[in-house]
Amino acid sequence: xxxxxxNKIFQDITSYTEQVKQEMHASASALIIMKDNKIVxxxxxxTHHFEKGARKIxxxxxxxxxxxxxxxxGLAIALAVYEGFLGLDDRLSDHLNEYDREIxxxxxxxxxLTRCTGLKFENKNVNRVFDVATNIEGKRPDxxxxxxxxxxxxxxxxxxxxRVFKPLNWKNTGWVTEGDHHLVCDINSxxxxxxxxxxxxxxxxxNLYVSARELALWGNLHLYSxxxxxxxxxxxxxxxxxxxxxxxxxxxxxxPKFGFLWWIKDSEVSVDYNELGSDLPDGSYQILxxxxxxxxxxxxxxAVADRMYNSLNASENLGFDYVSDIQMFGNLVISxxxxxxxxxx
Numbered sequence: 001x002x003x004x005x006x007n008k009i010f011q012d013i014t015s016y017t018e019q020v021k022q023e024m025h026a027s028a029s030a031l032i033i034m035k036d037n038k039i040v041x042x043x044x045x046x047t048h049h050f051e052k053g054a055r056k057i058x059x060x061x062x063x064x065x066x067x068x069x070x071x072x073x074g075l076a077i078a079l080a081v082y083e084g085f086l087g088l089d090d091r092l093s094d095h096l097n098e099y100d101r102e103i104x105x106x107x108x109x110x111x112x113l114t115r116c117t118g119l120k121f122e123n124k125n126v127n128r129v130f131d132v133a134t135n136i137e138g139k140r141p142d143x144x145x146x147x148x149x150x151x152x153x154x155x156x157x158x159x160x161x162x163r164v165f166k167p168l169n170w171k172n173t174g175w176v177t178e179g180d181h182h183l184v185c186d187i188n189s190x191x192x193x194x195x196x197x198x199x200x201x202x203x204x205x206x207n208l209y210v211s212a213r214e215l216a217l218w219g220n221l222h223l224y225s226x227x228x229x230x231x232x233x234x235x236x237x238x239x240x241x242x243x244x245x246x247x248x249x250x251x252x253x254x255x256p257k258f259g260f261l262w263w264i265k266d267s268e269v270s271v272d273y274n275e276l277g278s279d280l281p282d283g284s285y286q287i288l289x290x291x292x293x294x295x296x297x298x299x300x301x302x303a304v305a306d307r308m309y310n311s312l313n314a315s316e317n318l319g320f321d322y323v324s325d326i327q328m329f330g331n332l333v334i335s336x337x338x339x340x341x342x343x344x345x
Contacts, residue, residue: 013332026311030212034304040262049185062209062309066289069208073141074260114247114258133250145204156203172211195255202321305333
């Protein structure tokens with residue numbers, strides 16, 4: 001695809017990505033679209049922070065993906081389920097003996113993965129805030145990581161490094177324990193000092209830094225059910241688990257549906273509760289992080305799109321609407337990919 005044709009096809013989504021960068025007061029952004037197992041559009045803008053001498057964004061720049069990381073925890077759990085270390089319907093009380101068993105009750109790993117436990121964990125205490133599988137709640141990947149370690153003796157990072165990252169030779173994905181010139185800083189506003197979130201390499205904290213290319217390849221690995229360049233990295237069944245609806249039937253139909261922490265497009269879900277754009281077909285799945293980083297997978301179009309930002313708290317500081325934004329992004333992905341058939345014969 002020549003540059004002129006590429007610009008025509010992806011002009012709208014590229015312009016929108018840059019517009020959002022400005023609205024969020026992010027210093028950096030990146031956009032990658034994959035179609036039919038190859039990158040068809042790649043774009044970078046800005047610098048690692050706003051200070052003098054900041055490095056320009058390029059294909060080795062690594063962004064903190066924040067909640068996008070939960071899909072990495074989800075895949076590690078899916079692998080443990082496939083290999084028999086865990087069961088989706090195992091009770092949490094069978095794996096978390098430090099919490100009150102009566103309060104945990106019949107709550108299962110499935111409920112934890114699909115965000116409907118009704119539980120609130122605080123240190124070694126747990127309280128019930130709503131009946132299990134009747135509403136949705138925030139994500140608790142740290143609890144899932146704890147369960148994984150108890151069941152397998154391995155951390156999320158160990159599982160994914162040995163089974164995914166190293167076999168694929170991914171050098172720009174990992175939980176960061178120290179600073180590096182490839183890391184993109186977080187920005188709380190255009191006036192604040194840039195920061196980096198450093199933590200352990202266990203895989204249960206919000207310090208997963210990924211390049212735009214490798215986040216796109218992460219989505220593509222799911223789209224192709226574990227296949228990479230004619231080699232099976234992990235069995236297909238693991239990805240079928242992770243990316244199909246696992247939410248229990250008792251959950252009200254208008255509420256969001258989840259796989260292994262992926263948001264999954266379902267026509268029954270109310271637009272008031274949906275992060276996925278209205279034009280995305282059913283079966284599409286997506287994840288969004290607090291910094292604006294996201295990954296969208298569209299099996300019907302054989303496409304993956306990810307975009308990166310480095311702005312935190314834009315909703316509180318600037319009134320930025322994350323949900324409307326990610327819905328618009330998904331719709332622009334569809335319109336962009338749809339244009340390809342008119343330009344490429």
